[in-house]
C-alpha cells in the first residue's frame with residue numbers, strides 16, 4: 001500500500017474544500033490567473049464539511065447596502081458574545097467583505113428568501129438571512145471547481161511538508177487517497193488550511209449505535225488544528241470550546257425557532273428559568289450578564305444550572321407557534337433544509353410539536369473557530385487595521401511562513417459562519433497569491449527523504465494490523481494494536497472526565513487537567529500501535545491522531561487560563577470566577593515539533609472598535 005505515489009507541484013494548495021476552502025480556490029484564481037491552484041479534500045467537495053447537508057440561513061450578512069448593519073456592529077456583537085475575547089482586526093476584516101459572499105452565492109444560483117414588503121433578503125434575526133439552502137454546498141463547490149486547476153477528492157491530508165531551505169516555512173502537504181490507497185505528495189509554495197474544526201473529542205451524549213448523532217458533523221476531525229500544530233504554528237483560544245443548546249437527540253437548529261417562530265423555553269414545570277440564575281451568574285461574571293444580547297455561554301449556564309437543580313428537562317414551547325399553519329410549515333422546513341434527522345427523531349418518538357413541547361439538551365463540547373467560539377491558529381491580520389502584535393506581513397498567515405488559514409482554522413474570529421468562512425478563504429487566498437508572487441524565483445526545497453519518511457509513518461497502521469492480527473484467532477482485542485474506534489472512545493472518555501465534558505457538567509480544575517494531560521500523553525505513545533484493517537480504518541486512524549493533537553491543545557489551554565471566562569461552555573472549579581484583571585487577554589500556545597513540548601503565553605486583546 002502506498003507504493004503508487006502521485007506528485008503535484010503547485011503554487012497554492014488548499015487543504016479542505018469546505019466553506020473556507022471553496023472561497024480560497026475561487027479567490028486564488030482571481031488574483032493568480034497564471035498560478036497552479038489545487039484543492040485536496042478528504043470527502044467530495046460537493047457534499048463535504050459542516051454545510052454538507054445544506055443550511056436554512058446564512059448567519060453572517062451585514063446588509064450594509066441597505067444601512068442594516070456596519071462591520072463595527074458585528075465586531076461589537078461577536079466581542080460581546082465571546083465575553084470580550086475576539087481578534088477585532090480579523091473580525092472587522094471579515095465583516096467588511098462578507099456581504100459580497102452572499103451576493104456571489106445568489107449569482108451562482110442559491111435561492112434566497114426575500115421580504116414581500118421591502119424586496120430585501122428576508123431576515124431571520126439581526127445577522128441571519130434565510131435561504132432555500134439544501135444545495136448550498138454543491139453551488140459553492142461548483143465555483144471552486146471552475147476556479148482550481150484540479151480538485152483531488154478523497155484525499156486525507158495527514159501532514160504538512162516543510163521547506164528545508166528555510167526554517168519555519170511550509171512546503172506543501174501529504175496524504176493518501178482513502179479509496180485507492182495512493183500516496184499523494186503536494187509540493188506547494190503556499191498552503192491554505194481550511195480543514196474544519198473538531199467533533200468527537202469529548203464523549204458524545206449519544207453513544208454506541210447512536211454515536212454519529214452529534215450536533216457538529218462527525219467527520220470533522222480537527223485536521224485544521226492538528227496539521228497546523230504539527231507544523232509548529234501558534235494556536236489561540238483553544239480552551240474556548242463550544243456547547244450548543246439544541247433539540248434533544250437530533251440536534252436540530254433552534255435559531256429559526258427563537259427568531260422567526262418566536263418560540264421560547266421553559267423548565268419541566270412550565271416556568272421561565274433564566275431569571276432564576278441572574279444573581280448566581282452575576283456573582284461569577286459581573287456585569288457581562290447585563291449585556292444585550294445575553295452571551296450564548298451565559299444562556300447555556302442558566303440551562304445547565306436549572307437541570308442540575310432538578311427542574312429539567314428544558315422544553316421549547318412550540319405548541320403556540322405551531323397553531324399558525326405558516327409557522328408550522330417553516331418549523332418543519334427548517335429541518336428539511338439542514339437537519340432532516342431531527343424530523344425523523346420526532347416522528348420516531350411520537351413528538352408532534354403542535355401538541356407536545358419538545359425537549360432541548362446541551363451538547364457535548366466541540367472545537368470550532370467560526371461559530372459562537374473562536375479557537376484556531378494565531379494569524380496575521382490585514383495591513384491597514386492590525387496593531388503591531390497582530391501583523392506579520394500577510395493577512396491570515398499563521399506563524400509558519402507560507403501557511404494560511406480560513407474558517408475554523410483561524411483563531412479569534414467568532415460568528416463568521418458559512419459566509420464569513422468563505423470570505424476568510426477569499427482573504428487568505430488573496431494574501432497567499434501575493435506571498436507566492438513575492439517569492440519570485442525562490443524555490444521550495446522538499447527532499448525525497450522527508451517524503452519517504454512520512455510515507456513510512458502514514459501507512460504504518462496497516463502493517464501494525466497485518467502483523468498483529470496473526471496473534472489472535474478472532475475478535476477485535478489484540479495485544480499488539482489498538483483499533484481507531486477503541487482509541488476514539490478512550491480519547492473521548494479522558495476528555496469527558498478530565499477536561500470538562502457532559503458527564504461532569506462541563507466541570508474541570510487544575511488537578512483534573514494535570515491528570516488528563518498525562519493520560520493524553522500516554523495515548524500519544526500508544527498511537528504508535530494503532531492498527532488499521534483497511535483504507536477506511538487508515539483514515540479513521542489519522543482522524544484520531546488529529547483529534548488527539550487537538551485535544552492536547554484544548555487541555556493545555558484550559559489549564560493555562562486560570563479563570564472561568566465562559567460559564568456554560570466549561571468551568572474551572574478551582575477558579576470559578578471571570579477574572580478580567582489577570583485574564584482579559586488571548587491565550588497562545590506552541591507545540592515544538594521536535595521536542596513535542598508545549599509553551600504557553602498571553603497575548604493582548606486590543607479593542608479597536610469602540
Ligand SMILES: Cc1cc2nc3c(=O)[nH]c(=O)nc-3n(C[C@H](O)[C@H](O)[C@H](O)COP(=O)(O)OP(=O)(O)OC[C@H]3O[C@@H](n4cnc5c(N)ncnc54)[C@H](O)[C@@H]3O)c2cc1C
Pocket residue numbers: 015016017018019020021040041042043045048049050051055056057058059060155156157158175194195196197215216217220221223224370371406407408409416417418419421422
Ligand atoms: C451543525 C452546524 C450548523 C451550522 N449552521 C449554520 C447556519 O445555519 N448558517 C451559517 O451561516 N453557518 C452555519 N454553520 C457554520 C458553518 O457551517 C461553518 O462556519 C463553516 O462550514 C466553516 O467552514 P470551514 O471551511 O472552516 O469548515 P468546513 O466547511 O467544515 O470544511 C472543512 C473541509 O475540510 C475537509 N477536511 C477535513 N479534514 C481534512 C483532511 N485531513 N484532509 C483534507 N480535507 C479535510 C472536510 O471534508 C471539509 O470539506 C453551522 C455549522 C454547524 C456545524
